[in-house]
């Protein structure tokens with residue numbers, strides 16, 4: 178520890194930390210914008226300036242290291258003026274569509290303007306450019322709202338290990354974009370949307386399909402099926418003021434019905450189905466001798482990363498479509514038949530915590546008998562927006578059930594959205610199917626929690642089976658590099674986002690970007706909500722789900738049958 182003096186008061190600060198962290202720990206809330214601890218420490222926005230005795234100019238607190246006896250002044254007239262001017266300069270070139278901007282209620286620049294007392298009118302306004310919008314099926318960038326904080330660049334490069342953004346041109350002309358200002362769809366972007374979560378303004382947003390979904394809901398000729406991902410049940414409540422991680426499964430079913438969807442399901446049913454297919458695939462590959470390790474394929478960001486950066490592992494990917502795609506495929510075949518509908522009259526909408534799911538739905542591989550499995554994907558935020566538009570207040574709704582038969586799910590399906598959940602669900606079923614341990618162990622806590630890479634060995638079919646879990650693509654890289662160096666695993670789960678789907682790029686924007694530990698804590702709370710759902714269920718193994726058994730009996734035959742392969746499996750090429 179060192180002693181520093183903040184506004185003449187002695188404060189103990191950790192050695193090696195910066196003045197911003199020390200001030201915040203000491204109770205002084207210094208505003209910041211570009212700073213993301215451990216990720217973005219360029220000190221470029223100048224919003225966190227302070228006066229430090231003995232230095233001539235104001236200093237950016239986020240990059241100034243503490244030292245014994247350092248004397249800092251946090252809100253002198255000079256400091257207040259400089260901060261206000263820094264924010265006014267940002268505002269002066271910022272697109273002023275604030276009232277209609279998607280981030281209107283959650284824009285950090287707006288909040289910062291209030292905090293530092295900035296006013297638009299003080300400086301002549303010269304938006305840097307006309308609204309310049311670059312779209313693809315998953316993420317939209319509006320250059321006119323970019324304030325060049327470079328947080329997108331930092332999370333993409335330093336957190337995810339991908340690095341598609343870079344500053345281009347100089348000075349006033351600078352833009353943060355992929356090289357040559359290419360569209361994200363044309364570069365090695367994995368569509369995870371972590372940059373969207375990191376963006377303080379409305380410069381980066383998901384590609385919205387809200388209007389398209391309203392249109393099909395309003396069309397009486399369409400039967401609109403909605404499936405909500407496991408993560409939505411523990412996160413959409415945040416958009417309506419509920420504590421992070423509150424499970425709102427029943428209210429979500431009620432809300433979707435009131436919005437006008439014709440059939441209301443959760444993706445969880447198909448998560449159970451995925452476990453049936455993927456576990457059989459694993460057992461088959463173990464018997465056959467490979468290709469091993471089998472690597473999970475339900476995170477589309479991970480699939481894209483594999484294709485761009487690790488094509489040597491394409492044959493290791495599970496051929497199972499993701500639960501979202503399996504659900505869509507089954508809806509347009511089995512369920513359409515049950516309802517006596519032409520599948521062309523059916524529209525499947527997924528509500529996902531993920532921007533990459535939009536990309537996945539648009540992939541040409543994700544079709545069954547010529548029709549896309551999923552037609553539109555909405556993020557958690559978009560669904561919340563639709564509910565607000567319809568005046569539906571989630572908290573005030575009764576708890577209802579999802580429709581049947583595709584609305585029934587085990588606890589194993591609920592935990593899919595937390596890192597390690599797919600592995601835990603698969604191990605529950607694999608052990609039961611091979612060792613007959615129906616009443617044996619259910620909880621595999623070695624796969625839970627926030628460690629970047631988790632490992633365990635289980636005994637299966639008289640062999641030691643080595644299992645690995647990685648979340649966040651940087652951790653995935655570390656694990657894949659170990660495989661490349663010759664380490665042997667049998668089964669690996671990879672999720673592109675830290676924490677798994679609960680931390681997806683389509684989730685509510687919560688917390689404080691300058692406090693990564695808070696973001697992680699929110700992801701942990703959402704996961705805790707899922708584990709509590711699992712614990713509260715009698716049905717906790719996927720293969721025991723009677724609705725899954727029914728689908729096999731009535732339609733698919735058996736796991737990995739010809740029909741199951743036709744509908745529920747796919748393949749990838751580099």
Ligand code: HC0
Nearest residue numbers: 406408475499500501531594678
């Ligand atoms: Fe996930 Fe999924 S658990 S990827 O994280 O497997 O997005 O929530 O819906 O498909 O079920 C996301 C979440 C899903 C799928 C499921 C899987």
